[in-house]
Amino acid sequence: MVKKELPGRELNPGDRVRVDEDGLSVEGTAMKSEGSSLVIKLDNGYNIGISRERIKKITILGRAKQEREKKVEVKQRKDLPRIRILHTGGTIASRVDYRTGAVKAQYSPDEILKLFPELKQIARIESEQLLQLMSEDMEFSHYNVIARAVAKAFDEGVTGVILTHGTDTMHYTSAALSFMLPLKGPLILVGSQRSSDRPSSDAFFNLMSAVLFITRNPGFKGVAIAMHRSMNDDDCWVIPGLNARKMHTSRRDAFRPVNRMPLAIVNPIKRKVKIIPNEANPPEKLTLFRDVKVGLLKSHPHLLPEELNAYKGFDGLVIEATGLGHLPIHPTDRATEKHKEIFRLIKELSSKMPVAIASQTIYGRINMNVYSSGRELLDAGVLGNLTDMTPETAFIKMAWLLSNYPVEKVRELYGKNLVGEISGRSLPEEFLI
Amino acid sequence: MVKKELPGRELNPGDRVRVDEDGLSVEGTAMKSEGSSLVIKLDNGYNIGISRERIKKITILGRAKQEREKKVEVKQRKDLPRIRILHTGGTIASRVDYRTGAVKAQYSPDEILKLFPELKQIARIESEQLLQLMSEDMEFSHYNVIARAVAKAFDEGVTGVILTHGTDTMHYTSAALSFMLPLKGPLILVGSQRSSDRPSSDAFFNLMSAVLFITRNPGFKGVAIAMHRSMNDDDCWVIPGLNARKMHTSRRDAFRPVNRMPLAIVNPIKRKVKIIPNEANPPEKLTLFRDVKVGLLKSHPHLLPEELNAYKGFDGLVIEATGLGHLPIHPTDRATEKHKEIFRLIKELSSKMPVAIASQTIYGRINMNVYSSGRELLDAGVLGNLTDMTPETAFIKMAWLLSNYPVEKVRELYGKNLVGEISGRSLPEEFLI
Numbered sequence: 074m075v076k077k078e079l080p081g082r083e084l085n086p087g088d089r090v091r092v093d094e095d096g097l098s099v100e101g102t103a104m105k106s107e108g109s110s111l112v113i114k115l116d117n118g119y120n121i122g123i124s125r126e127r128i129k130k131i132t133i134l135g136r137a138k139q140e141r142e143k144k145v146e147v148k149q150r151k152d153l154p155r156i157r158i159l160h161t162g163g164t165i166a167s168r169v170d171y172r173t174g175a176v177k178a179q180y181s182p183d184e185i186l187k188l189f190p191e192l193k194q195i196a197r198i199e200s201e202q203l204l205q206l207m208s209e210d211m212e213f214s215h216y217n218v219i220a221r222a223v224a225k226a227f228d229e230g231v232t233g234v235i236l237t238h239g240t241d242t243m244h245y246t247s248a249a250l251s252f253m254l255p256l257k258g259p260l261i262l263v264g265s266q267r268s269s270d271r272p273s274s275d276a277f278f279n280l281m282s283a284v285l286f287i288t289r290n291p292g293f294k295g296v297a298i299a300m301h302r303s304m305n306d307d308d309c310w311v312i313p314g315l316n317a318r319k320m321h322t323s324r325r326d327a328f329r330p331v332n333r334m335p336l337a338i339v340n341p342i343k344r345k346v347k348i349i350p351n352e353a354n355p356p357e358k359l360t361l362f363r364d365v366k367v368g369l370l371k372s373h374p375h376l377l378p379e380e381l382n383a384y385k386g387f388d389g390l391v392i393e394a395t396g397l398g399h400l401p402i403h404p405t406d407r408a409t410e411k412h413k414e415i416f417r418l419i420k421e422l423s424s425k426m427p428v429a430i431a432s433q434t435i436y437g438r439i440n441m442n443v444y445s446s447g448r449e450l451l452d453a454g455v456l457g458n459l460t461d462m463t464p465e466t467a468f469i470k471m472a473w474l475l476s477n478y479p480v481e482k483v484r485e486l487y488g489k490n491l492v493g494e495i496s497g498r499s500l501p502e503e504f505l506i
Numbered sequence: 507m508v509k510k511e512l513p514g515r516e517l518n519p520g521d522r523v524r525v526d527e528d529g530l531s532v533e534g535t536a537m538k539s540e541g542s543s544l545v546i547k548l549d550n551g552y553n554i555g556i557s558r559e560r561i562k563k564i565t566i567l568g569r570a571k572q573e574r575e576k577k578v579e580v581k582q583r584k585d586l587p588r589i590r591i592l593h594t595g596g597t598i599a600s601r602v603d604y605r606t607g608a609v610k611a612q613y614s615p616d617e618i619l620k621l622f623p624e625l626k627q628i629a630r631i632e633s634e635q636l637l638q639l640m641s642e643d644m645e646f647s648h649y650n651v652i653a654r655a656v657a658k659a660f661d662e663g664v665t666g667v668i669l670t671h672g673t674d675t676m677h678y679t680s681a682a683l684s685f686m687l688p689l690k691g692p693l694i695l696v697g698s699q700r701s702s703d704r705p706s707s708d709a710f711f712n713l714m715s716a717v718l719f720i721t722r723n724p725g726f727k728g729v730a731i732a733m734h735r736s737m738n739d740d741d742c743w744v745i746p747g748l749n750a751r752k753m754h755t756s757r758r759d760a761f762r763p764v765n766r767m768p769l770a771i772v773n774p775i776k777r778k779v780k781i782i783p784n785e786a787n788p789p790e791k792l793t794l795f796r797d798v799k800v801g802l803l804k805s806h807p808h809l810l811p812e813e814l815n816a817y818k819g820f821d822g823l824v825i826e827a828t829g830l831g832h833l834p835i836h837p838t839d840r841a842t843e844k845h846k847e848i849f850r851l852i853k854e855l856s857s858k859m860p861v862a863i864a865s866q867t868i869y870g871r872i873n874m875n876v877y878s879s880g881r882e883l884l885d886a887g888v889l890g891n892l893t894d895m896t897p898e899t900a901f902i903k904m905a906w907l908l909s910n911y912p913v914e915k916v917r918e919l920y921g922k923n924l925v926g927e928i929s930g931r932s933l934p935e936e937f938l939i
Contacts (some may be wrong), residue, residue: 120876121875124874143755182525204839206836206838207832207836207877207878207879208828209827209828209829209833209834209879210806210834210835210836210841210845210879211831211834212784212807212808212834212840212841212844213805213807213808214841215838215840239830240829241828241829241832242806242807245806245807302932312760314531315762318831319828319867320867320868320869320938321867321868321869321870321935321937322829322830322831322865322867322869322870322871322872322873323830323855323870323871324869324870324937325874326937327867327870329938334818343592360535366810366812367808368810368813369804369806370804371802371803371804371826373675373678373802373898373901374644374645374675374678374679375645375800375905376800377801379799379816379819379820380801380816383812383813383815383816386812387812393804394711395640395641395642395674395675395752396642396673396674396752396755396758398755399640399642399674400642400645401642401643401645402643403637403639403640403643405643405648406637407644407645407647407648408643408645408647411645412643432755433929434751434752434753434755434760435753435754435868436754436755436757437754437755437756437760438755438756439755440755440756442553442554442555442641443553445640446640446642446643464804465806468806472808487930501737504753504754504757504759505753505762505938
């Protein structure tokens with residue numbers, strides 16, 4: 074075979090192309106690609122890299138247009154409820170810049186209303202960019218920035234606040250804000266699993282659902298997440314912020330309520346909102362996070378004492394135990410010294426800092442009374458018995474308590490229900506909704 | 507109020523009692539209780555401790571009988587398929603000894619058939635106690651004991667093997683055995699969420715389902731878990747051992763298939779087995795685990811470099827990242843140095859040992875091509891892109907590979923499908939079944 078010039082060099086970013094290699098044909102938009110791979114953005118929003126060596130044929134289906142931003146001044150009706158959208162970054166507030174391949178945020182009210190013109194029929198939209206980061210990079214200090222901005226928005230008289238957020242850690246943030254914020258109205262977190270400029274984007278559907286929930290339920294003084302309920306564009310649900318969890322890497326309906334029912338089902342096309350009665354229980358005063366050191370350790374077979382040692386200088390620790398709240402702490406024929414050492418370390422850590430148990434099963438309630446492993450942990454002063462928080466909410470609660478209370482008070486408050494994070498009853502239908 | 511003798515001293519362990527305190531009436535079986543609390547075992551299998559100070563009235567409903575073990579020799583039919591039950595401990599193989607409060611194992615074939623006489627109509631049951639431990643105490647070396655005993659059973663001509671196992675880590679064990687064992691027939695793990703002598707126990711239902719699956723599907727050469735499919739005693743399902751997960755702390759239907767369909771639905775009352783076609787892909791030779799050091803780290807907001815430092819002397823590491831496979835590695839306005847340091851540590855660890863990514867969403871597939879956080883991890887040599895293993899199976903695979911291959915081979919094999927642990931396709935119906 075004659076060596077030829079590597080293909081794809083003739084493409085401009087933004088060109089619509091079809092690329093053929095052996096037995097595979099890919100259609101999408103060319104991205105800026107400088108290496109040995111040609112990067113194509115598929116219509117589902119994902120990027121695919123195709124080795125230039127293996128490309129058989131490239132068909133240009135359309136050339137990239139020179140993008141001209143038209144500045145449109147959008148008129149808004151003064152009689153509608155005011156909703157402030159606060160942006161933190163992530164997929165929802167983004168569109169792809171085909172020239173660089175980078176994701177670019179858009180956040181002016183005009184830009185939002187240009188993308189989603191239906192919004193202006195039901196609310197007066199204001200917006201502000203607070204942060205610009207992917208949610209995996211979110212830190213405790215970012216929660217403080219968000220909480221202050223939300224409090225300010227309500228002080229300025231808005232009916233509700235929408236927070237756009239990357240989905241990866243959105244449930245950690247919603248839990249944090251639930252502990253921090255004395256709300257005067259609804260605070261709804263919204264994300265999307267596909268960027269807003271993709272035809273398959275879930276951004277509008279989720280945003281519209283949040284707006285509808287706020288306008289129909291302005292008396293709800295709590296934190297919640299509005300996201301797709303199923304793979305279809307049928308409806309969204311509004312999930313309590315303390316009991317939400319991202320349960321799938323990529324599906325639009327990845328967010329599920331854990332150990333709780335959703336707060337509402339919203340159909341943004343038919344503009345229907347079905348409220349499931351539930352009372353929010355917000356705190357009385359604004360509190361913030363400090364830069365505390367809190368660990369999250371997941372137990373597993375063949376756990377090693379070194380894994381616990383890492384937390385000796387920490388302020389607190391949440392352990393994702395197995396089942397009802399068990400850890401490998403019994404001497405067995407094959408692990409006698411190791412398991413004894415693990416138990417000794419847990420006792421030592423627990424004497425120095427609050428150590429709490431959550432379950433890696435995700436669903437269900439901790440009960441350390443049933444088996445000896447749990448009872449021995451209780452005797453060692455380990456916290457969390459009879460709680461039904463997700464490990465993520467447990468971690469956030471521990472960090473928030475340590476940010477605001479002395480250690481003995483943290484031990485006292487950890488197992489108590491403060492803002493709705495612990496429920497005394499479990500309903501059969503709350504499993505795997 | 508006149509100080510009176512603390513109540514409950516007149517009870518013998520095993521007595522049937524009703525205990526009244528203010529507004530609460532509890533009925534159950536008295537346990538050995540020496541402290542300030544009277545311990546009552548409720549009919550649902552849970553123990554409750556009632557402070558003797560608060561007891562108003564004790565009514566003895568029946569005295570404990572002197573237990574006499576009748577040695578019954580059970581006749582078994584020689585023409586039925588041979589099934590060997592191997593016991594490792596846990597709730598299923600246990601009953602409560604009311605004299606000590608301890609859980610006691612029972613494992614002779616006669617004892618099993620006395621408890622579950624229906625079994626002898628469909629199979630010849632043999633049994634053997636391998637281990638006696640709660641599953642949270644299970645170590646890699648225990649997997650070797652089990653694998654050798656299963657291999658021996660098939661060498662001795664049994665049709666199938668049932669492994670009774672505590673539920674907490676049953677899915678880790680089923681994954682380990684899937685990598686280790688070249689099977690000649692079905693190996694079904696069975697647990698229970700209530701001990702076998704409780705009226706509400708799920709032990710028989712699950713055990714009977716495993717026996718039926720083996721007798722109807724003796725050509726299945728794989729590892730699976732048989733447990734309740736719903737809260738009702740309607741049916742059990744048989745879940746592939748590489749794709750099972752305990753998803754609830756206490757429900758009988760806690761075990762769910764993740765990213766896969768179940769292998770069968772079994773109704774043990776009607777003795778119906780509905781097979782869902784699926785091929786097991788067992789390994790060709792028996793391999794064992796070594797005492798390798800493998801960490802399992804769950805990422806979280808405000809992750810600290812110290813949490814990664816702990817793994818410097820390890821042989822391998824699996825990180826439960828967020829979403830599609832992301833970690834806090836970007837410099838942000840508030841965490842610039844910390845996130846840079848985390849990325850530096852991940853690169854350093856990844857240069858010394860295999861480091862792989864799984865997702866804390868549990869369901870879905872890792873895709874590190876989509877966002878820059880994932881692409882930077884790939885550039886750092888992090889493994890696991892495009893895999894769809896649970897974090898637990900990912901952890902077990904890493905430990906098994908490190909036990910059997912040099913590091914460079916581990917890096918090569920980690921992302922390849924070896925025994926069915928990675929699937930190339932995802933079905934919409936595989937989410938939250």
